[in-house]
Amino acid sequence: MQGMTTTSNATAEALWDAPAAAGPLNATVTIPGSKSLSNRYLILAALGSKPVTLIGLLRSRDTELMMGALGALGVRCDADPATPTTVTVTPPAGGRFHGDADVYCGLAGTVMRFVPGLALFADGPVRFDGDEQAYARPMKPVLDGLEQLGATVEYHGEEGKLPFTVTPPKSAAAESAAGSAAGPAVVSIDSSGSSQFISGLLLVGARLPHGLELHHTGEKTPSLPHIRMTVADLNAAGAHATADEAARTWRVEPGSVQLPDRVVVEPDLSNAAPFLGAALIAGGSVRVPHWPETTTQPGGLLPGYLERMGAQVSFPEENGVRYCEVRSDGHIHGLGDFDLTAAGEIAPSLAAILVFADALTNLTGIGHLRGHETNRLAALVAEITRVGGTAGELPDGLRIEPVPAGRLHAADMETYADHRMATFAAMLGLRIPGVRVRDVATTRKTLPDFTGMWATLLG
Numbered sequence: 001m002q003g004m005t006t007t008s009n010a011t012a013e014a015l016w017d018a019p020a021a022a023g024p025l026n027a028t029v030t031i032p033g034s035k036s037l038s039n040r041y042l043i044l045a046a047l048g049s050k051p052v053t054l055i056g057l058l059r060s061r062d063t064e065l066m067m068g069a070l071g072a073l074g075v076r077c078d079a080d081p082a083t084p085t086t087v088t089v090t091p092p093a094g095g096r097f098h099g100d101a102d103v104y105c106g107l108a109g110t111v112m113r114f115v116p117g118l119a120l121f122a123d124g125p126v127r128f129d130g131d132e133q134a135y136a137r138p139m140k141p142v143l144d145g146l147e148q149l150g151a152t153v154e155y156h157g158e159e160g161k162l163p164f165t166v167t168p169p170k171s172a173a174a175e176s177a178a179g180s181a182a183g184p185a186v187v188s189i190d191s192s193g194s195s196q197f198i199s200g201l202l203l204v205g206a207r208l209p210h211g212l213e214l215h216h217t218g219e220k221t222p223s224l225p226h227i228r229m230t231v232a233d234l235n236a237a238g239a240h241a242t243a244d245e246a247a248r249t250w251r252v253e254p255g256s257v258q259l260p261d262r263v264v265v266e267p268d269l270s271n272a273a274p275f276l277g278a279a280l281i282a283g284g285s286v287r288v289p290h291w292p293e294t295t296t297q298p299g300g301l302l303p304g305y306l307e308r309m310g311a312q313v314s315f316p317e318e319n320g321v322r323y324c325e326v327r328s329d330g331h332i333h334g335l336g337d338f339d340l341t342a343a344g345e346i347a348p349s350l351a352a353i354l355v356f357a358d359a360l361t362n363l364t365g366i367g368h369l370r371g372h373e374t375n376r377l378a379a380l381v382a383e384i385t386r387v388g389g390t391a392g393e394l395p396d397g398l399r400i401e402p403v404p405a406g407r408l409h410a411a412d413m414e415t416y417a418d419h420r421m422a423t424f425a426a427m428l429g430l431r432i433p434g435v436r437v438r439d440v441a442t443t444r445k446t447l448p449d450f451t452g453m454w455a456t457l458l459g
Helices: 035-046 061-072 109-121 132-136 140-148 171-177 196-202 224-236 273-282 298-308 341-354 367-371 376-386 419-429 440-445 450-457
Strands: 015-017 025-028 052-055 076-079 086-090 101-104 126-129 152-155 164-167 183-189 212-216 241-244 249-252 262-264 284-289 312-314 321-328 336-339 361-364 390-394 397-401 436-438
Touching (some): 025 273, 035 052, 035 086, 061 076, 061 440, 183 196, 196 224, 273 341, 273 450, 298 321, 376 397, 376 419, 419 440, 440 450
Parallel strands (some): 025 284, 101 126, 183 212, 336 361
Antiparallel strands (some): 076 086, 212 249, 241 249
């Protein structure tokens, strides 16, 4: 299956026994900060001119990689010793990033696609590398955009993939490429493979001499809520960013970028999906505190999706804390033809629930998941089939068919170095005794203590 990386040669000791639910759940689970917001705030804080303190920052492999990347460019990220999720970000003096630097991206899409834009403002070349699995992830659209802005990109392997070096433009070339007094720099890319290509360029748009006008040339715009998140975060940082989504065009006016002195990071609502979804699989009630009333996170759509599957969802408040509470009797409705374009990142969690549904579901609008940590569509089909389920790939999504409960059986499940495949497998294990998960530690990408949180879920 193209684009899938397995860990089947791992030792048996790497297998984690996914616990089955002994009965209906009754749990409250606190979710760490949003990875998407954490890494956007880190970038925006680095682009400012004075320190910013981020409160509730996610501390996981992806955010550690982001802070390491910024550190290589001369940005200080100082954690409060007493509260490690409080981090103060101090930009380099004069706003000039360090060149002749090495950035290690690991398998973090936000690092490999957001940080190259900062190299435009470095004083020398910046080299980018990552995990072996990251070499399969597409990068070319964002790098084409940087070349249109005057940077030079040298590939050290396959064109359009890691590893590569970005050399910032010389001042004259930068002024020419970055627009003129008559208008902003105009960049055209096909971002069909990931919304991160658009976000990575928009984040640096205000620092360009005349701003940025970005055109997406593809027919579809994946994960549009993530782009809206980027636009909202830019505006919260004092930039002026606008979108014409019908024309697939975004603009960022030139100017300074500066987040407030203190910024609170929302919980990661997509990471709430395995826990809230567990209430449907096992039955019972699961609550997540600090659920925002409004949000730019795609995971904010999750409660509505769970209701469509038969859950009862409410938002009680206790002592000034707003909760999302999901209740279910364990009966799950299929969704029929269901467009998941707006929130593709929660597809693995929804797929785990739908394995136990009473009717067919075709999840569409998620073809771009083939270019994530692994080919998630192929991986989901393989692992659903492994436990006796029935699933298949669609041109733009995933088909999951209902099966008799007796057909589902124990299996050792692969995670493909993908955190969401690991949580997907754990969810199946709630109703399928004997499921074991290979390399559950890959969840550290966004959930540093997933197994501990899962134990809390099950009491």
